[in-house]
Amino acid sequence: MSVPEYYVKTDKSIKYLAATKKVYPLVTAYYEEAARVKADHSKKIGYTTGAGIVDLLNVFYDSVLPVLPENFNAGCAAKQITPPLLEIAESEGGYSKELCGYFRNATGYLLGGKNLDLEFPGGGMPPEPDFMIGDSGACTFHLKWWRDWERFFGYRVPNFIFDLPYIPPRMSMDQIDASYLQYTVQQIKEALHFLEKVSGQPFEEEKLMEVVRYSSEAGDLFNEVQEMRRNRPCPAGAEDILSCIMPLVQWSGRKEATDFYRELRDEVKGLVEQKKGPVEKEEFRLLFDNIPPWFTLGIFNYVHRFNAVVAMETYSRYFNLARGRMDPDKPYESLARKFLYGCVFKTSVRETIHDSVAALCKDFSIDGIISFVLYGCKISSGFLPLQKHVLENEYGIPTLVLEGDMVDPRDYADSQVKNRIEAFMELLASKKAASREV
Numbered sequence: 001m002s003v004p005e006y007y008v009k010t011d012k013s014i015k016y017l018a019a020t021k022k023v024y025p026l027v028t029a030y031y032e033e034a035a036r037v038k039a040d041h042s043k044k045i046g047y048t049t050g051a052g053i054v055d056l057l058n059v060f061y062d063s064v065l066p067v068l069p070e071n072f073n074a075g076c077a078a079k080q081i082t083p084p085l086l087e088i089a090e091s092e093g094g095y096s097k098e099l100c101g102y103f104r105n106a107t108g109y110l111l112g113g114k115n116l117d118l119e120f121p122g123g124g125m126p127p128e129p130d131f132m133i134g135d136s137g138a139c140t141f142h143l144k145w146w147r148d149w150e151r152f153f154g155y156r157v158p159n160f161i162f163d164l165p166y167i168p169p170r171m172s173m174d175q176i177d178a179s180y181l182q183y184t185v186q187q188i189k190e191a192l193h194f195l196e197k198v199s200g201q202p203f204e205e206e207k208l209m210e211v212v213r214y215s216s217e218a219g220d221l222f223n224e225v226q227e228m229r230r231n232r233p234c235p236a237g238a239e240d241i242l243s244c245i246m247p248l249v250q251w252s253g254r255k256e257a258t259d260f261y262r263e264l265r266d267e268v269k270g271l272v273e274q275k276k277g278p279v280e281k282e283e284f285r286l287l288f289d290n291i292p293p294w295f296t297l298g299i300f301n302y303v304h305r306f307n308a309v310v311a312m313e314t315y316s317r318y319f320n321l322a323r324g325r326m327d328p329d330k331p332y333e334s335l336a337r338k339f340l341y342g343c344v345f346k347t348s349v350r351e352t353i354h355d356s357v358a359a360l361c362k363d364f365s366i367d368g369i370i371s372f373v374l375y376g377c378k379i380s381s382g383f384l385p386l387q388k389h390v391l392e393n394e395y396g397i398p399t400l401v402l403e404g405d406m407v408d409p410r411d412y413a414d415s416q417v418k419n420r421i422e423a424f425m426e427l428l429a430s431k432k433a434a435s436r437e438v
C-alpha cells in the first residue's frame, strides 16, 4: 500500500547553504544503516528520546544504533508523508488529535504505517527496538509515551527511564545546586550500567571522554555559527539552520557531527567575510519561537519577499545550551550539566524564558517574533500567549502568534498563514517608518 496522493502539500524550504544540502545524504545513510542493522543484527537498536541523552548511547556505538523517533517524525513531516500515519494512530489506536504530533506520527507508523510504501530512506525507522531508554528532560509526556509503547512490544523490550529533575527558577544555568548535579551523575552511572547490560559491550571511560569531547566541539562550532548570524546580512536563515540542528540531535558525541559543524562554520564564516546572505537587501530580522512546522519550512523562504530573514530561533538554541561549559576531563559532570540544561521547557518561567527571548532579540537586532503555538505540545506552548503579552508590552517587540502542529499539516491553512505573515510584515514596516520619522 502506498501513500495516497490527495494530501495537501505545503511549501518545502529552499536551502541556501551548501553544508545544509549534506544533511539529507547523512540522514539517508543513517536510515540505510538502520535497515542493515535490523536485518543482520550487527548492533542492538535502542529507541531514545530527542533533546535527551543520546550521548550515552553513542558511548556504545560499536554495538548500539540509537534511533530517535522524534527525528523520524520530523523527517516524515519534511517528506510530507505524515497524514496517513496520523490517521492510523487516530483510527487504529484511538489516540486524540490533541496529543503530541510526534507521538501520534510514530505510533501510527508502529500500528500499521510501517507497511505503507513511505518512500522513506531505509523504509523508515526500525519498527521494533532491542531496548528503550527515555528521559524526562524535554517533557513529562515522554514518560507516558515510552510506557505506552512497552505494550506494543509485548513488554519484552527492556525500558530504562532516565529521571531528570525540574530546575526551579531560583537556580540559573551557571548555578545549579550540587545536589541536582550529583543526582543526575548517579542517573548517568545507572544508565551506563543498563547500556552495558543490553548491548553486551563493556563500558570504557575513555569512550565516554571521547563522546564528551566531540559533543563539546560540535556544540562550540555550532555556537560560532549562531553568533555569526548577528551580522547584516545574516549569513544563514531558519530555512537552513533548522535542518542543520539534526546532527547535533542525532549524532551528539560522534565525530560525524563535529565534522559537519566545522564545515558549516567555515562556510558561514566565508559568507560573513563576503557580506553575503540569503536576503541581499535585508531590511527585517525575525526570530522564530518554538518547534517549527517541519512540513512547511518553506515559510522561512516566504518571508524573504519582504526583505526579511529569520535570523534566530529559540528551538535551534535548545540543543546547545551547554556550549562552552563541557570539559572532557570531567565527563560525568559535563553530561549532567548538558542534560539538565536540556530540560528547557521545564524551566518555562518568566525569568528564564521571556527575559531570555527579549535578550536574544536585542543581541540579534530582531524586529519581530513569529511564535508557533503547538496544540499538541502544551509544555512548549502554554506560556506563549503570556510571552507575547510581556514581549509586546514590556519590551516593545511585536509578536505574531500562529497555531498548528509540527508534523500534522491537515488543519494547516497555508494561505491564511501567509496572509497573516504579510500583515505582520506591514506592521513591522510601518513601525520602522514611524521610528525613522521621530
Ligand code: SF4
Residues within 6 Å of the ligand: 100, 101, 102, 103, 138, 139, 140, 141, 142, 291, 345, 376, 377, 378, 379, 380
Ligand atoms: S509534547 Fe512537546 S516536548 Fe513533549 S515530546 Fe511532544 S513535542 Fe516534544
